[in-house]
Amino acid sequence: MTEQKKSKKRPISGWVVLNKPYDFTSTQAVGKVRWLFSAAKAGHAGTLDPLATGILPIALGEATKAVPQVQDGTKVYRFSILWGSATTTDDREGEVIATSDVRPDRAALEALLPQFTGLIMQRPPIYSALKIDGERAYDLARAGETVELAPRPIEIDALEVIAHGAEESVLEVTCGKGTYVRSLARDIAEALGTRGHVGSLHRAAVGPFSDEDAVTIEQLEALEAGDARDALLAPVSAGLVDLPEIRLDAGQAGAVGNGNAILLTGAGAPAQLDECWVSFKGKVLATGSVEFGQFKPRRVFN
Template identity: 80%
Template sequence: MSAPKRIKRAISGWVVLNKPYDMTSTQAVGKVRWLFSAAKAGHAGTLDPLATGILPIALGEATKAVPQVQDGTKIYSFAIQWGSATTTDDAEGSVVATSDVRPHEAALLAVLPSFTGTILQRPPIFSALKIDGERAYDLARAGEAVELAPREIDVDDIVLVSHGSEHSVLEVTCSKGTYVRSLARDIAEALGTRGHVSMLHRAAVGPFNDADALTIEQLEALDIGERDALLKSVSAGFTDLPEIRLDAQQANAVRHGNAVLLTGAGSPVSLDECWVSFKGEVLATGWVEFGQFKCRRVFN
C-alpha cells in the first residue's frame, strides 16, 4: 500500500536555515516545505551548492515579504585559495590559470579599500544571470563563450580575518547582487596572482543571521508542533523597515487594498517603503505619499 498523501497546510512564517554544503537552495526549500507540510514556500536569495549558511525560507504569507529580505544587507565569510583560478571562480571548477605569487598580509590589507564602496564587478560566467533568456551557467556548460558586463555593487566593508601563504579568510558586508567568487578572483588579480573561493559561508541576510539559524538535522529531530513553535513571524522579515500601526477603520480599508490617510501626531508624510499592522498583524507593505499609505502587497 502507498503512503497516505500529506495534507498541505496554510502555515506562514520564516525558517532561517543554515543550508548545508552540497545542497542547492531549491532542494533546501523542498526539504523544509516537506517537513512543515507547507502549501507554499520560497527562499530569499540563492546560495551556491558549495556555500553554507543563512538561507531564509518563507512559508505561506511570508513569501510576499521575500523581496524586502532579499534586498537586505548580506555578510559573508570566505576563503581565497591563492595560486589558481578556476572556470567557476570556486573549488568546483577546473583550474584555468596558476601563479607562484603568494601575497603578503600587508599587500592584501593595502588593496582591500579599493574593493569597498560602489564598485564595478564582472559576474562569474557560471552564474544564474540571463543572456538572451538563457542562464549564463547553462551557456558556459555547453561550451559557449559567455560575456557578462560589469555591474555596480555596494561593498560596505571587507575585513581580513586570517592570512596564510596558501589561503586567507575574509569577511565582507555587501549589497544584493554581489558575487563573492568574483570578489576573490579580482582581489587575487589586483595582487598580481590568481585565486578562487575555497570556502563560502553566508552569515547574515537582512534581519536574519547565524544566531537565528537552524539545521536540517535539528528540524528533522522535532515533531511538527515543535517545528511550528520555532517559526519566526511574517513580520520578522520587516525589522529593517518602518512600521505604521493602524486603527480598525484604516485596517479594514487596507485589507481591501485601499489607500488610507494617516492621522495623528508624528504620522509620516512621505516614505519610500514601509509596512502597516493592526494589533500586531501584518496587513500590507507599501509606501507613504502626501500623508497617505498606499498598498504594494496585501497580506491575508
C-alpha cells in the same frame, strides 16, 4: 496495493532561518523544509550556491510576500581565497585555467581592500544565473559557448581579513544585493598580481536574519511535527523589521485589508516613505509606500 496518502498541506506562515548545508541546492533546501512543515506554500530569499553554507531564509505561506524585502537587505559573507590558481567557476569546483607562484602577504592584502570597498564595478562569474538573450549564463558556459558579462555596479560596505596564510586567506564582506563573492575573490587575487578562487563560502547574515537565528535541517528533523517544530518559526513580521512600521486602527486596517489606500492621521504620521509596512495588533497587513500622507498598499497579507 493501496497508494500512500499524501500529507495534507497546511496554510502555515512564518520564516525558517536555515543554516543551509554544503552540497545542497537552495531549491532542495526549500523542498525539504516545506515537506517537514507540510506547508502549502514556500519560497526563499536569496539563492546560495550548493558549495556555500549559511543563512537561507525560507518563507512559508504569507511570509513569501516579504521575500523581496529580505533578499534586498544587507548580506554578510565569510569566505576563503585559495591563492595560486584560477578556475572556470571561480570556486574550487571548477577546472584550473591559470596558475601563479605569487603568494601575497597580509600587509599587501589589507592595503588593497579599500579599493574594493564602496561603490565598485564587478564582472559576474560566467557560471552564474544571469540571463543572456533569455539563456542562463551557466547553461551557455557548460555548453562550451563564450560568455561575456558586462561589469555591474555593486556596493561593498565593509571588507576585512579574518585570517591569513600563504595558501589561503579568510575574509569577511558586508555587501548589498547582486554581489558575487566568487568574482570578488578572483578580482582581489588578480589585483595582487596572482590568481585565486573561493575555497569556502558561508553567508552569516541576510537582512534581519543572522547565524544566531539559524537552525539546521537535523534540528528540524529531530523535533516532532506540529507544535514543537512550529515553535522554531519566526513570525512573518520578522522579515520586515528593517523597514518602518505604521500601526493602524481597526477602521484603517479594514480598508487596507481590502486593498485600499488610507490617509494617515496623527502628529507623528509620516508624509513620505518609499517603503514601509502597516500592522494591526501586531499582525502584518500590507507593505507599500506613503505619498503625501497617504499609505498605498502594494502587497496585502492575509
